[in-house]
Amino acid sequence: MATATVPWRRARGLGVVAAATAMVTALAVPAAAAPGVSPAVVDRDADPGTSIPVSKVVSTPPIPPKPDVVLLVDTTGSMGGAIANVRTNLQQVITDVRAAQPSAQFAVASYRDTGDGAELFRVRQNLTGDAVALQAAVDGLAAGGGGDTPEAWVNALVEVSEGAVAYRSGSSRIVVLVGDAPSHDPSNGRTLAQAGAALQADEARVIAVNVAGAAGGLDATGQAASVVAATGGQLVDSSPDTVTAALLAGLRDLDVTVTPSVTSCDPGLSVTFDAASRTQQSGTDVPFAETITVAGDAAQGAVLHCTVDFLLDGVSAGAPFVQTISVRVNDVTPPTVVVDDRTVEATSPAGAVIDYPASATDNVDGPLTPTCVPPPGSTFPLGDTSVTCTATDAAGNTGSDTAVMRVVDTTAPATACVPTNNPSGDNTPGSYNPDGFYELTSTDVVDTAVEVFIVDSMNPLVRFGPFPAGTKIKLVQAPGAQSKVKDGTGDIDYKVTLNGDAVITGVDDAGNVSTPAVCLVAPPPK
Known part of the structure; x- marks a missing residue:
């Protein structure tokens, strides 16, 4: 929009400038729980064939991890106040975002309308962490041009999503669309539907900062709400002098989808959750009911491991969101004891000495020495005598076997x-x-x-x-x-x-x- 004078109206959800300033300050306050998964380590003992329930909480960061933020600003004539606000508060925006996500990078792009030649769409600064370069790019923004009420931001969104901005691999992609007027549709031959599809393909979300003005704002015809809904973004109302506060509020209000991803698990151990994923507002705690299951045939005595990465919006958020599981599988199987029946000839009126063999083997401890009553080498009387042999493994499991020692007299006088x-x-x-x-x-x-x-x-x-x-x-x-x-x-x-x-x-x-x-x-x- 070309008009230079914009009547002020109350920003939805922001209130006056003081409220906006408070919101900027609040963003930098650490959350009660540091972002990450809790408990991050599960170390338990369990019997084969049993399950371990774990109450899991994922504390999400107030801003999505590894954010790539593209400031896409309307630079038509009516946007002078908004551009001034961004220029003045850019460093505070960068500081506040990096307080939550130190790896954040920013890009600066601008758009006008189809009659504005080279200013139709421009990338002023591609993604960078250089705050000085970013300030220079914003300082270069100047209000001018325009013409009729609608602008060409639909075209700009397609340009951003089709390679004009080089996103980092695995980043959280956020396009902050700042404007005070709806867009032509089609715009430079691009339609709103194409813009939504391009953004979805790029996995980018749109925060639409709907600047109040005579043109009715970005969402005057519902276009901004449509693109925000298509990308899972936010629509935030603003006055020209609270644009950066609205921008920060929109970043904080983005939904985040937490997805437990089992990255590795030893045979005999498995992990499931009560939900495949959950979506909540960033900066909140996301609960999951986790169930760790030990297979019935899991190797007893073994220590089994699993690793679970709690992805944020499908992206690994780093070590704080990785859970490690160690389960020591209890040895519940008693040793196998073997002692066999024997029949021997009497050698004296007392009977006969029988030095019978007996063995014991444990599934974990290996060979054991059984204790037998009466012991091998005892003199057994004529007739049948029961022998019981037992062995106890390191886990306290006791196995036993019995046999009959038979002493006979078949020798004639x-x-x-x-x-x-x-x-x-x-x-x-x-x-x-x-x-x-x-x-x-x-x-x-x-x-x-x-x-x-x-x-x-x-x-x-x-x-x-x-x-x-x-x-x-x-x-x-x-x-x-x-x-x-x-x-x-x-x-x-x-x-x-x-x-x-x-x-x-x-x-x-x-x-x-x-x-x-x-x-x-x-x-x-x-």
Whole structure:
């Protein structure tokens, strides 16, 4: 707009100049919580198959991170007061923005109308952090030209978004459109729809500083509201002398979208959130309910890690917004203990010594030494004895196994018919026993009192006994006579009369029967 005189009106949301000044000052006040994620470190112990709930708060900065701010200013004749305000307060704007985001850079561009030749659109200073260069660019702004009421800011927005400004990679792109009149649509052949699409493609948001004036401001026909809505920006009313305050208010009022992004996670660990993202005003705390889940098959004893970057408007905001997770997976599996049943032969009346093997292995601690009751190397009695072996790992998990140690007696006694002296004489038996005196012997590994039986070799149905081992007999052969046993005299226990020889066997307590031994009967005297 060409008119140089602009009637003042109250700025929406700003009030008088004093209120604007207070807003500038407030922007520089640190937030109660420093921007970042809290808690930034999660260090927990958990069982496999369990979840850890974490209440997460992302404190957003008052201005989006790594901002690239393009000041796009209307320099037609009616904008003298607004340009003067920007020129006077530019350094304060830079200082306040950098107090919140030290990496901020600024560019300065201007626009007029299609009849203004080279002033239709100009980049006065591309993005830089050089405050002196920026001041020089703003000092070079001068109000003039214009013509009819609408200007050509639609064209300017397209120019900015199609390469006129070289944004940094990963920056928060903000175009601050300052003007007091609507735009031609189309403008220099560019439409409002094209401008919105170009800004969206560039991921740039528009803060429209709607300067009050006779032309009705940027949003006189709803154009500014449309482009602000399309880009997620802000529409801020201003008078010519509060432009910079409005600019700062708009930066502070931008919405920020916080998106948790799991950048890495060890197998067996996962992280989810109650929302994929949340959008709130910059400078506020954004809550998330985080759930860390340990898989049922997670490696026990391992320390698993995840990293989550809480992106702001899709951009990494640096270390304060990165969360690290460490979960020690509890060892809940007891050791595997192995002890096997064994069967051994008795070696004495007490049983047998069994030095049985037993082992234990833990999924985390590896081989362990089990404790067994009764221990290996113990003497086990005849029959079955239960053994229990246990092992406890470093986490306190105890595993056990049981086995049966069985001691058996399957060894038969050793039986013999030993010729002995005639108790009434002094003769020593020779190769045969002419007098028929014998001692019935039978010894066993286990049984100390083996029973001995006598069978007539001529009639196996004739069986006498049991007799204790060590019994002494007088054996008489009487063919055709009745086989019998009667008490002996002296140290002879029994007198045994048979038709044939005496076949003796020993039987132990386990029922094992010895190999038969024969007591030969002396031939009858001639």
